[in-house]
Amino acid sequence: MKILRIADASFARDGIELIVPFSLTLEAGQEAEIAQPTPLGASIAARICAAIVRPTRGTVFVGEYQTRLQPPQAKRLVGFVDAGGFVGDAHAVRCEVAFRADVWNLDKTLAQRRASGVLAELGDGPYARAIALALVADVALVVLDQPASPFVAAVRRLVPRAAIAQTLVAGLAARPATPALATAR
Amino acid sequence: MNEFRATVAIVRRHVDRRFGIDWAMQFGLVVAIAYVFAPTLANPLFALGIASTLAAASAAERTHADSLRRVTFFAMPLYGRQLARAHAVVPVLLALAIPAGYGLGAVVRTHNFPPALLGMMFGAALVATLVSLSATFRDGIRAWLYVILAATAGLLVSLPYALFADRGLGLSLALALLIGFIALRAFGETLARYDPLPTT
Numbered sequence: 001m002k003i004l005r006i007a008d009a010s011f012a013r014d015g016i017e018l019i020v021p022f023s024l025t026l027e028a029g030q031e032a033e034i035a036q037p038t039p040l041g042a043s044i045a046a047r048i049c050a051a052i053v054r055p056t057r058g059t060v061f062v063g064e065y066q067t068r069l070q071p072p073q074a075k076r077l078v079g080f081v082d083a084g085g086f087v088g089d090a091h092a093v094r095c096e097v098a099f100r101a102d103v104w105n106l107d108k109t110l111a112q113r114r115a116s117g118v119l120a121e122l123g124d125g126p127y128a129r130a131i132a133l134a135l136v137a138d139v140a141l142v143v144l145d146q147p148a149s150p151f152v153a154a155v156r157r158l159v160p161r162a163a164i165a166q167t168l169v170a171g172l173a174a175r176p177a178t179p180a181l182a183t184a185r
Numbered sequence: 186m187n188e189f190r191a192t193v194a195i196v197r198r199h200v201d202r203r204f205g206i207d208w209a210m211q212f213g214l215v216v217a218i219a220y221v222f223a224p225t226l227a228n229p230l231f232a233l234g235i236a237s238t239l240a241a242a243s244a245a246e247r248t249h250a251d252s253l254r255r256v257t258f259f260a261m262p263l264y265g266r267q268l269a270r271a272h273a274v275v276p277v278l279l280a281l282a283i284p285a286g287y288g289l290g291a292v293v294r295t296h297n298f299p300p301a302l303l304g305m306m307f308g309a310a311l312v313a314t315l316v317s318l319s320a321t322f323r324d325g326i327r328a329w330l331y332v333i334l335a336a337t338a339g340l341l342v343s344l345p346y347a348l349f350a351d352r353g354l355g356l357s358l359a360l361a362l363l364i365g366f367i368a369l370r371a372f373g374e375t376l377a378r379y380d381p382l383p384t385t
């Protein structure tokens with residue numbers, strides 16, 4: 001089943017292209033890296049994948065939902081991990097988990113247990129906390145915006161059936177990358 | 186999706202210690218204004234202008250605007266209109282401090298403050314707040330224009346009351362509800378169209 005379908009997505013502001021256009025198709029259990037030339041471009045690409053930012057050109061489907069037309073349905077399938085991670089102590093994490101449980105309409109105890117399980121697996125740190133928050137709900141797609149260390153394998157262990165999209169800055173990519181390289185493995 | 190549960194969660198997130206301090210400061214400021222000016226500027230337009238202007242400025246305050254722009258809110262599986270309703274609750278509660286404070290200051294000083302004027306001030310503050318919320322997702326001159334529009338809208342809906350006293354109150358409140366509803370829908374549309382770009 002196709003989880004993420006992006007066709008020629010680009011984003012411009014005031015006539016300036018902020019990302020290099022990219023296309024990508026991801027099925028359940030697959031992973032992809034999206035390389036952009038700048039950190040800003042990488043973050044915008046991640047937000048496009050997570051249905052948070054609408055591309056100015058091109059189309060994005062998460063599951064069967066087009067992000068421009070049905071953003072809430074699409075966002076429900078996505079766990080988005082922001083580039084900076086989650087800066088806050090253990091208490092702040094618990095509060096944020098409770099908040100997300102309310103917004104996503106989840107059982108709070110179960111949500112806290114899931115977050116604790118993820119943190120036990122990944123260790124502590126801003127990015128690990130952000131992943132724990134992203135995985136509070138059952139998601140089909142995990143979007144990692146410029147992870148500081150290679151988290152993909154750990155996330156794969158936690159959600160084996162989810163698709164994982166990861167953005168990178170081209171020059172900092174772990175493996176040789178060209179601008180706007182989007183590859184599925 | 187339980188929309189009510191999500192709305193309550195977002196409202197609770199906005200109601201922090203800072204909200205209490207803001208409410209108290211706004212209330213105290215307006216009590217002082219009313220205490221000083223209520224006897225000399227008895228025209229209801231003065232009180233309504235104060236309510237509209239302060240409510241518009243308060244709702245568009247920059248720290249508040251920045252908090253609404255956090256990416257967390259846009260990653261949530263909610264429509265723009267649902268998010269707008271949740272975001273509007275706290276600014277509206279904050280705006281209520283203005284008529285309440287003015288009423289208290291005027292009563293303490295003059296022992297005379299018409300309840301109809303208090304009701305109309307609530308209406309004007311509500312309209313100004315809901316229109317001004319759209320300024321939080323705009324920058325520079327466009328944000329300022331929204332604040333001016335909000336203050337003007339609050340004052341305009343009060344005109345029937347200001348001109349015809351109690352006979353115009355019903356029309357003024359009906360206008361306030363109508364404009365407030367339209368402003369809330371417009372805020373929802375603003376949220377639905379907003380792209381939260383990274384700040385770095």
